[in-house]
Amino acid sequence: MMDEAQPDTTADPVTDAVIDAAPETAFQHLHPLSIILKSLSLLSQNLIAIGVLHFSLFDQNIAYTSLAALCLIALVVGVTALIWSRFTYQIGAKEIRIKSGLLNRNSRSIPFDRVQDVSLEQKLISRILGLTTVKLETGSGGGEDGTLDALALTDGEALRDMIRDYKDGLKSETIAVPESASSEDRPPLFAMDNRRIFIAGLFNFSFILLAILATIAQNLDFLLPDGFFDPRTWITAISEEDRINGLSSTARIFGAFLAVGSLIFVGFASGIVRTFIREYGFRLDRVDSGQPGFRRRRGLFTLTDMVMPIHRVQAATLSTGPIRQRYGWYHLKFQSLAGDPSGETDHSTAPCAQIKEIAPILADAKIDQAADSLAFQKVDPAFWWRDALIIWLVLTIVALLTGFLLSAAFFAIILLAVPVTTILYLKWQRHQYMLTQAQIFVHRGWWKRKLTILPRRKIQTVDVSQSPLDHPLDLATVTIGIAGGSSIRPLMIMDMPFEKAMELRQQLINQTANPQAADQTGM
Template sequence: MNETPVISAEPEVPETDDGESFRRLHPLSIILKSVAAIGQNLIAMGVLYFSVFDRNLAYTGLAAIALLAFIIGITALIWSRFSYHIGPKEIRIKSGLLSRNNRSIPFDRIQDVSLEQKLVSRVLGLATVKLETGASAGEDGKLDALALADAEALRDTVRDYKSGVSAMATDITGETASTEDADERPPLFAMDNRRIFIAGLFNFSFILLAILGAIAQNLDFLLPDDFFNPWYWAEQLSEQDMVNGLSFSAQIAGAVGALVSLIAVGMGSGIIRTFIREYGFRLDRVDRGQPGFRRRRGLFTLTDMVMPIHRVQAAILKTGPIRQRFGWYHLKFQSLASDGSGESDHSAAPCAQMEEVDPILNETGITNVPRDLEFHRVDPALWWRDAIIITIVLGAVAVGNGTFVHTGFYALILLAIPIISVMILNWRHHQYALTANQLFVRAGWWRRKLTIVPIRKIQTVDVGQSPLDHPLDLATITVGIAGGSSMAPLKINDIPITTAMALRKKLI
């Protein structure tokens, strides 16, 4: 059976002893990696300028030139020692300067092939190919960077092989003829800028303040002493005549204004972060090879990944009290493999109405919640048992500090009111339901999460009892799903032990 070669503009390496022709990455990858390394060292150069070289531009410039030459030299040497070969059934990658590594990745073992284009790579028409087999965390093979056409051809080669197609169709020019015109068909789901803005409003984030804080800590030698000491700033404000001269209502208004500004910064950070991640979001159904979902998104870094439908293990619908009031939901699929960001939960519709969610779910064979489905609430011990413990702890802290430190600490006991209120709300929203084919589990009040698991996808069901569960004859069910998170597994908390055992039999 003849193999159709993948057309590549990358330089080839002479044939090895076994007759296999290896290729090198695109030469522009030297520049891309060098620029990235230089950017990572800009802060270090700034530190050297202000500290070691005592603001001497000449010494700093010489150090920058030496660093630039070193980075480019090492990057070029690494590039010259990296090569790859695409065979009929596997990809071979050779790498390493001193210790050489010859890795073989069979097409049968590859679970996901994703493409990634950073901003500079998009301008140059290059892409990074990430191969994931599930044998380790993250990608198991990475080709950075290939011409975009070659990267797409490699992805199609792997997908065609896994679907039983031996070779790709080629036209008379020898170039790969794509059998998939997903761009010409209406997408399953897409987001314009207005929809991305709405999604950003609900993705409250303080990442901007975190970035500014990290920069300030790295340049703390330029800042005044006690800059990060809140008591220092409180003392400075208390000594300001302008602040002391304000009425009590004006001071309250100032505090409210500061709080509103903080919220505005959080919302602004969420909007910016969402635009960077979700810009141009498009989800398509692809039928070439193994049927799946093709997702493209990203402003500065464009990611293009395909998730096979048969690898979807569960559907997750996330929302909140405000988002749900306006009918917005975030649909994710729990899959066997991670996406380009290392997450096992793949975003399929970050900000969608329920009528937009249903067609996507139907593609996977997962059914949304039937209107007449009855959900069961867990035992109230989920909130009152922990509420007693929290009240005792807060009471002890309040009395101890109020007696020996300051009477104002007695007010700490009031913190129990909002904490217990949230616990009650979380209990009311923790529910489960079971149909003939699917398990539905709801959790959370502020961050509401509905997990829909086909029973055939359930791997394990554990029934556990803590020391506090035994006296109340309660138990917690932990449902094991392939590709699920070990840190946050799917649980049904605090249900009667007899109910838990009966539910376990139905799920198994």
Template sequence: MNTPPPLPPLAEKEQLLHPWSWLFVLLAQLRQFLFPLVALVIFGQRSAGREDSYQMVTMVIVAAVLVASALLRYFTYRYAIGADRVSVRSGLLARNRREIPFARIHNVAVQQNLLHRLFGVAEIRLESAGSKHPEAEMRVLRLDQALALEQLVRQHGRSPSPPQADPADSGGNDGPASATAGSQLLLALRALDLVRLGLVSNRGMVVVAAAIGAVFQLVPREVVGDLIKAHARQAMGMANGAALSTTSAILLAVLSLVLVLLMTRLLSVALAFVQYHRFVLSRADGRLTVERGLFSRSRSSVGQRRIQAWSLHQGLLQRWLRVQQLKVDIAAGNAEDNNSRNLRELAPIASQQQCTQLIQTLAPELAWPPSQWQPVAPRQAWRLCLPALLLWQPLLITALWQLAGSWALLCLCWLPVTVWRAWRSVGFMGYHVDAHAVMVRGGWWQRWWRMAQTAKVQGLRLRRSPLDRLCGTASLLLDTAGSSMGGPRLQLALLPVAQAQQLLEQLSARISRPRVASSADAAAPVTQVPADLQPT
């Protein structure tokens, strides 16, 4: 993606999207019906005569309706660039008009896949705070037009927001995109980093599991059952013919399992290259921008002031390789969006030193890492064993009793591991609270750290379950504007009641203080619309 040209005078005349826009809308609609159509064509009940003709006619009618819908969307979709807003008009019978002020747009996401590159176009989405869907989605514009609109919206977004508005809900503090000549490079992933990312992730296993689930959903059960039985008979025949001993059979099964795990890891590495090829994190004028992708290039950015919380994740393999993953929560968006509309991964994989430097550079108020962690009482470890002791182990023993009888009691051998894991988890748990930030950590196999500035906390909650009341403990939950994004919660758990109430009062007093406007919120000069965005 190239840097847009300079910005000439504004024009507010409505204009159409790219002439090939209808084609990309049609392809997006067809993706929703891809699997049902494939299943209907390949595995549907085929019969000669009139019923077969009806089926073909139905498919042709559906295709014609989709094409007509795409063309209708192209001819009824208009957009205009004003002095301080973007206007979008769409619809024929039910007409909609959206006025999107530049100051409310928190992100301009530009995406290009292989087909976009072939046609020299790009898809652009305008996203605002607190919305689960894009305010405007333009499929598609010429690449230079998309980049120019991206620059225009972001430069207008530097204008100040009203004094009473919360920074998490306004776009007034955001600067221009970091994909400019003056941007600061913060992180760039190399090929070796992508290999490590694939090795420590489970993306390949997830894809394989999803493929197996899709096969069971699309292919008739009789076909799948016959296929499994045929391969099982073939494997048993080969094993009997080779006259393998018990030791050899076990060794062969272990080698097969290792081979499957190796193949899934190689698939994970390939997926990491596809998703994070040429990953670049940069900063310019208070905005963070991430650009990545091999076949489909995407660029997304967010203002630093919109970051509500920071999370570090480190699994067992990541600890061995001494790497971590850095994520952020943004005060907008939908966690269930599989297209990753919002920038969340600042560092999919980076060394511990790099992650520490990123946090120190981007959020110096956090003073990361803290000088001391407040631990949790080790005697609370037994509470982490309760789910295994009272729930899943009894259920597992009951389920296996029907198959293995008294051998199912061997599951009790896992109890020492459960107790040891709970003890190690409590030993790692801790929190740190100071005048500017709140930090918690937890986990053992999968370790995590979560932190947020006190000024970003939107609400506090003191929670006591029946077990807490019995043990004299409580949990203090802190909510931020991006707390619905998933992942570990910002929660101080297993605290004595008096200590939890004291922290509640202290934090309540801190977050109740009025925010002071920053001197950096100066009005930006009026920018102009690029020539490529003006109607001809």
């Protein structure tokens, strides 16, 4: 089925004539401070290269290193200034024109009625200087199609409001109060204080800090002793350490637990820090001017301000886990045709929220939660026992070969099948679906639990497939495609009886179903 029709953005003839008669501004440059911002960004990317030259080619000669650094600064600033001088833009009555390029000149026109999303992004230095980056997305390339980096914050907000007002059929000159001010005066749909961000960070366990340190160490390995990344070097050093050899068995066991505990602490700390950097100041507002949508602002070092039109929301996903669900915490995301500043189409709408906080957001997006009175259907039990049999067979063969050829201790490998089988069984228990008159609900995952809520009017394709292992059992997998959905991990209902899969497919693609009918769900 095709997506719902786009809102009619055609203005009346009188308004259109007034807009056509409005004078166009001259081509203008970005803010001059953008030269400094871009130069600092490029120079920071070459600091490691200067360090490598200092310790290798220049043999730690500070004079040569300083001269090379000065030449690099002059080159970067000069080229950046030249690029800035050749980049101009013009805001017209119905479009924005961008001219860029040093040798190959490029002239691009972006009509306002083609712009699907306008987002503002402020990095830390930009926030201090009162600048912002404006990103325009038309939906033609999966990311932003025009970027103005950098404008004064007031100019960026005025451009965003102008495009939004144009799409609403209004003249920007008639707007006395910008949307950014009016939305601040209203209570947010959802917001997170520091306590809530800390709770969200506890559930985002990550070893990204160790990964960053390892990456830095690998780039500066010439400063590290030989064999630093060789585990055998560390094992030898520890075995020869008198202080460790003199410890009792109890002390060694305690030390091992302490080391594991330190890794766990680093994982939790990394998750909390990462969440604070990404979600600090999280606020979600309802926007009614222009195309109705959700305005999201967040970020500690890089503040992003984006609006996601409601009509571009394709599906909702509620993510949780065994522990998070026990305490009632969920992460709401919207699958949208509009990409955020990072290019992602899975928009984090409520990173750490209770069901009662999520309900009004879903209601504004015209998506209902499943009523408790409606029962989900499980897929065929072959979902777990078929894979379990294969794993038991493989591990049994490996255990027998290694046990007879190497050591009897390797017979214990077969015990690995026990936790794997348990996990498969738990995943089968969670893999459920439910079809109502207006929506389909799909549960999947045991540790990373996800509930996808997909309005049937948003469905683009429905495929029924069978693998070689499905044919003997007469099973099939139903794959549901939506516009803007992930081609890597599409929405799938696995291991259904073939006849039931074909029946579900027919129901989903049935054009006679009334998408506006009241869904038998409750909030």
